[in-house]
Amino acid sequence: MQRKTLNASRLQEEVTRRLGRIHNIADEGVKISVPRPNLQEPDASGCNWTMKHFGNAAGFERDIEAVLKAVRAEYNLSTEKKDAGNPFGDFPGG
Template sequence: MIRRALTATRLQQEFECRLHRLYHIADDGVKIRVPRPRVQPPDASGCDWTLRHFSNAAGYKKDIAAVLAAMRAKSNLAGEVARPDDPFDT
């Protein structure tokens, strides 16, 4: 499958939009903070990014995981390079 190449900002925005469109999240009025995508070596599926450390996400882990799986299956990071010496990559 060909993946769309999106910038980290665009991935973050699209993830946030998809997550907050889910009925029960919208109905609860919850605002989950979506972190910036982090580049990683491509995994077995070919995805080269991940998201970690969501804020205000208690009770919505399954929803986050579902949106994350769907987006990781179709998108890769454009123009991002892994830096092994990045002190902020946790």
């Protein structure tokens, strides 16, 4: 399966959203702090990112691992840099 790509913020949001849908996390009212993804060399599966050091995660490690496994199978971290354009705001040829 070809992975879709998301930027770091969107990957972070997707993991947060999926964790929020897990019943035992929602029932406990726990707010897990999701770190930004870190770019890495593609692993054996082809995934090019990882996340470590979730906050407020004690007791929910299995849930987090399941969500990460699913999201890493679907998405890669975008490596494209946005074009900042002309930082001086000049018009071309002006």
